[in-house]
Amino acid sequence: MNEGFEEMFKESFPFWTELTEEQRRNVQMNTVRNLCPKKTRLHFGGGECAGVQIIAQGRARVFITSPGGGDITLFRLLEGDVSILSAACMLNGMDIELDMEMETDCIIYTIPKKSYRKLYDESGAVKEYTMEMISEKFSDIMWLFNQFVFSNVASRVAGALLEHRGINGKDVLNITHDTLARDAGTAREVVTRILKQFQNDGLVKLTRGKIEVLDAAGLGKI
Amino acid sequence: MNEGFEEMFKESFPFWTELTEEQRRNVQMNTVRNLCPKKTRLHFGGGECAGVQIIAQGRARVFITSPGGGDITLFRLLEGDVSILSAACMLNGMDIELDMEMETDCIIYTIPKKSYRKLYDESGAVKEYTMEMISEKFSDIMWLFNQFVFSNVASRVAGALLEHRGINGKDVLNITHDTLARDAGTAREVVTRILKQFQNDGLVKLTRGKIEVLDAAGLGKI
């Protein structure tokens, strides 16, 4: 069982080689492997958090949810990515509420909070790794914050389009206006209007459930 | 020289007692004490960062700046507070641009980046402290993010008012509409309009350069 475990962990955790044989065995024994079908939702925060998670396969979206029901994408996790924030609730002072939703069927390894905490306490390398991961996420969020408060909707929508293009490496994106709206932090109708404008400007081509990027450079300039 | 240094550091750094005599001496020797008059500006990011700073006296505002010149308050530093982010640029993955401006004349102790880095590498307690401080700031920013994307201007202005009230402990606030606008992330004119509404509703009383909070509970409900 847990085939692929060792390679995955060695790849995702730079501290892996610094651990003792026993520590590695311990992590391996406690780590659980989960199949999460598309649309599975996990909630982190308010004391509840599974532990450190690695996306072995698939893609997930991490977002915050408004009291009114809407949500805004913070970032996505791709294969090999580590969801460090889902374990950060083990830290004093870390008190945030996040949600995660699988965008495809996923295979996820989870190192339980307790096991990770033990590693964290024992190993300086793990402390440093955790710190750098959290700092990196901090930077990401600050960047996002900047986008939200200092740029207009059109440029955020353009940015979201380019990001999707980067993720799956082709110009034809199978995404809906609704998805883009969550990514750009705006309303679906607004995205519809802006996309139509983009289409008029020859930047994209729209069909139901699909957006084709015709002029990536043009989008980048917005 | 550096009178008050020892008490200040013991108070602000929980790891202080865990350091060796030599480490403490080293920090003390390298720490510099600065008088920063009101309106002094410091910039962090892009490789430039002084080190870890402690506000020994006074009050400072930390904010991000838009390309267009505007700025938005992230948080304030009061007496005894530590500006950990101003040293976080020593970490890989931390890549943010911040500004800080003294709101009153300040006395600031600065532990140079290099000295702090040494402590960080040597001591697990310092690693843990740094981690917790950064996590705490992360939480703060996430909270702010939520406010920005999920609540309307009126409630943000009300929140900013209550925060100022909390900071100086009285109902008569010596702040301008402009200050509130930066705190609430909106335009000065908008604040003016909203405050007038608040005044009509009997929540505040306005005079030039001064706002008196009449009904804090009422503001809280917005």
Next chain:
DNA sequence: GCTTTTTCAGTGACAAAATCACACTTTGAT
């Protein structure tokens, strides 16, 4: 003292974006 300058507040007109309330079309399921 008395100007002059700077800071602060107020206002109307307009633009951008969010919100509300729908209608219409395509797709997939029963």
Next chain:
DNA sequence: ATCAAAGTGTGATTTTGTCACTGAAAAAGC
């Protein structure tokens, strides 16, 4: 074939941001 769900399109209205000013109060200079 029919129905339900998902995705898209649009107009009307409200909220918020931006621009272009005005005038009042305080601070600084003489």
